[in-house]
Amino acid sequence: MRWWPRSIRWQMLAGLLLIEMISISLFAVLLIRRQTNEVYTHARQRVAHHAASLAMQAREALLQERPGWVGLSVKMMGTAPDVAVAKVSDPAGNVLFTSEGDSDQATLTATELSQISLVRHGEPTVFILDHDRWEGVAAVYTGSDLRGFAWVEDDRTWALSQLNTVLHGTILFSIIWITASALLVLLLARSISKPLATLHRGTRALMDSPESGGNFPLPVGVNNEIGDLIEAFNRMVASIAEQRSGLNDTLSLLDSMLANAPIGLAFFDRSCRFVRVNQIFATMTGVSLSRHLGRTLPELLPQPVAQQLENAVLRVFAEQEPVRNLELTGQGSKPNRPWTWLLSAYPVFTTPHEVRWAGIIVLDASDRKRSEEALRRAEKLAVTGRLAASIAHEINNPLEAITNILFLLRNFCQLEGPALNYVGMAEYEVRRITEITQQTLRFYRQSTLPTRAKMAELLDSVLSLYQGRLNALNILVERDYDPEMDLFCFAGEIRQVFANLVGNSIDATAAGGRLLVRARRSRNWHNPSQTGVRFSVADTGLGMDSEVRERAFEAFFTTKEVTGTGLGLWVSLEIIVKHGGFAHVRSRSAAQNATLPGKTSGTVFQFFIPDDADLDRENTHPPQLTA
Ligand SMILES: Nc1ncnc2c1ncn2[C@@H]1O[C@H](COP(=O)(O)OP(=O)(O)OP(=O)(O)O)[C@@H](O)[C@H]1O
Ligand SMILES: [Mg+2]
Missing domain, CATH: 3.30.450.20 (PAS domain)
Incomplete structure (x- = not known):
């Protein structure tokens, strides 16, 4: 109408x-x-x-x-x-x-x-x-x-x-009656419509901006059923606001958990598209956080990892049950950085029977995996070392006998010409074997007490251990150290530092390269009042780019795939720091050389060990490294 x-x-x-x-x-x-x-x-x-x-x-x-x-x-x-x-x-x-x-x-x-x-x-x-x-x-x-x-x-x-009088009376009465009742109705209607209009305005304001509580509570104004209605409405709005604030608190809590949890978290819809991920997950995949949203797994991750993850997510949707302890491995974007993820997928229910999303919790177990691997290898090395030491020990007795026999041969048999020459050659080779076995034994029998050790002997022993590889690669070794110079240290540990540095240099140096090993008395270049020994191991190898140089001292950082554990420099730095010293590395990579023609690539490791190191106490300082 x-x-x-x-x-x-x-x-x-x-x-x-x-x-x-x-x-x-x-x-x-x-x-x-x-x-x-x-x-x-x-x-x-x-x-x-x-x-x-x-x-x-x-x-x-x-x-x-x-x-x-x-x-x-x-x-x-x-x-x-x-x-x-x-x-x-x-x-x-x-x-x-x-x-x-x-x-x-x-x-x-x-x-x-x-x-x-x-x-x-x-x-x-x-x-x-x-x-x-x-x-x-x-x-x-x-x-x-x-x-x-x-x-x-x-x-x-x-x-x-x-009759007219009656009629006029009736009309007058009607007019008065209608006017009075209309006024009454208007007043009555106003008392209903005004609070209703207030209620209407309040509802609209609530719909337009649910967060603003400026208009509430609405003025009640009337003391009737509509007043009760407004009061009930005010209570309802207050309770909604309370619930919303509780919800907001929960959301902020979840958001901060999602953002700061040290694990990767991601959520998928039924078509296996990302609906939410946290920064850790984005760092793990190497794809920016915003690029994940709305994309499928194969669009972002390489196979077969994407397929395995997708299978886990689909299984969660199909079975409405969590999938736990899945192990995924893959190759990182950086060379030689294999990674291992431990993963659990679980359903997210929005109603008791409907799985709306599937969430995954991913733990980067690469370091743990690598450390397990390193431990296994270290154990193998230890066993091998013990075996080598016992073989060396056993070889020593017959070697002594052979040395004696050769001495007898030379002095008491009538040998001349080539025979004598052959005996000389045999003696030379036997001496080499003896030296090798003794070096092997020395490595194994490391002293647990600090001693004043001759540095020349220590460095020679390391170099002689690598002599075979140095010869094979035709690397020219330059030794620059005083034969009499000694240092109060854990000799076995310093030997280990050199073994690692020289080993790294040989790994990096191509055939025909050069290796310099130097030890000189010096002053601490950060604190000139302190005296000690400055060691340098320099090579003309491949060198390191800036990223490798920055991470070289990190535990488990290696560019040598299966042959390296990435522990050598980390352990070396620990030892140097334990002796109160510090290390320093300079390197120029082959790639840098391309931009600076005429310069050779290579690496120089230097470290300083002070004379007055307090070796009785465990050193508690954190490792120091300058690069
Ligand atoms: N002299 C060097 N020249 C070039 N790169 C080097 C040199 N020394 C170390 N590096 C780089 O630093 C990384 C870490 O060295 P580190 O000795 O800690 O581990 P590793 O040699 O890889 O493994 P491990 O010592 O356990 O066999 C090496 O993988 C290599 O990339
Ligand atoms: Mg090494």
Whole structure:
């Protein structure tokens, strides 16, 4: 209904007006009907009464022989407010007196004449004249003689004016009633619509900006059911705000967990697309965090890792059960950086029976794996070392016998020429074997106490251990150290440092390269008051690029794939620091050389061990490295 107003206020008003109009109209119709009937009935009765009374007065006048009084009575009757005309006629119908004054002119109408025959003695007759007017007629008897008729016609204007008064009264009353009730309804409607409008504004504000609590609580204002409704609404909003803040707290908690947990976390939808990942996971995959979102596993990760992960995720969706302790291995983007992930996948339920997402928790177990591997290798090396030492020990006895026999051969047998020469050669080789076995034994039998060791001996022993490889690669070794120089140290450990540095240099140096091993008395170049020994191992090998140089001292960092553990430099630095010293590395890689023609690539390791190192205590300083 287009014409029907929308707001409660105008609806109530329109409804009220409609009902009141209908009811007042009905009431007015009924009232007027009834009043009209009343007016008519009264008019009839009055006319009959007036006619009877006029007939009576005329009879009295005639009985007293005063016909003039009849005319007077007629005139007086004519002055009554509800009488239009009063007349008295003779029995034949000739008008004798009339209230209008001119009785000679007045005649009875045909209707009036026809009524004469109906009039009975002592009883007036009332009939309708033309134009809906009433007229009463009563016979005038003196004794049994009919002397005439008294006619009284009703004045309709008077009756109608009475009806009008009723009608006007009704209309006035209706107007007052409608206005008063409309005002009342407007007030009532206002008391409903105003708080409803407040409620409406509050709801809209809540929908537009759920976070802003500026408009709440809404003013209650009224103390009725709507007031109760607003109060309930305020309570509901407060409870929603409380729940939201609790939810926000939980979300911030989860967000911070996701961002800061030291494990990789990722979530997938049913089509195995990333919906959320944390920074650790992004670092593990080597793909930026934002690039993950909306992408599938094969789009970001290499096979077969992507396939294995996808299978785990699909299994979680299919079985709605977690998949635990999956181990994935792969090759990192950097060369020689294999990685191992320990992975668990689990379902994320949003309803008790529906898995909305699958989450994975990934732990980078590469370091652990490498350390396990290194431990295994170290154990193997230790066993091999023990075996080598015991073999060396066992070889020593027959070697002594051979040395003695060769001595006897040379001194007590009559040898000459080439035979003597052969004995000399055999003696030389036997001496080499003896040296090698002794070096091997020395490596194994490392002293657990610090001693003053001759550095030249120590360095020679290391170099002789690598002599075979040095010869094979035709590397020119330059020794630059004083044969008498000694140092208070754990000799076995310093030997280990050199073994690793020389080993690294040989690994890096191509055939025909050079190796310099130097040891010099020096001052600590960070603290000149401290004296000690400065060692250098320099090669003309491949060198290191900046990244390798920065990470070279990290445990398990290696570029040698399976042949390296990545522990050599880390252990060496530990030993140097334990002796109160520090290390320093400079290197130029082959790639750098391409930009600086004329320069050779290579690496220089230098470290300083002070004379006054306190070796009785465990050194607790963190490793120092300058690069
Ligand atoms: N003289 C050198 N020239 C070039 N690179 C070197 C040199 N010394 C060390 N490096 C680099 O530093 C890395 C770490 O060396 P480190 O001695 O700690 O481990 P590794 O030699 O790889 O393994 P391990 O010593 O256990 O056999 C090496 O893998 C290599 O890349
Ligand atoms: Mg090494």
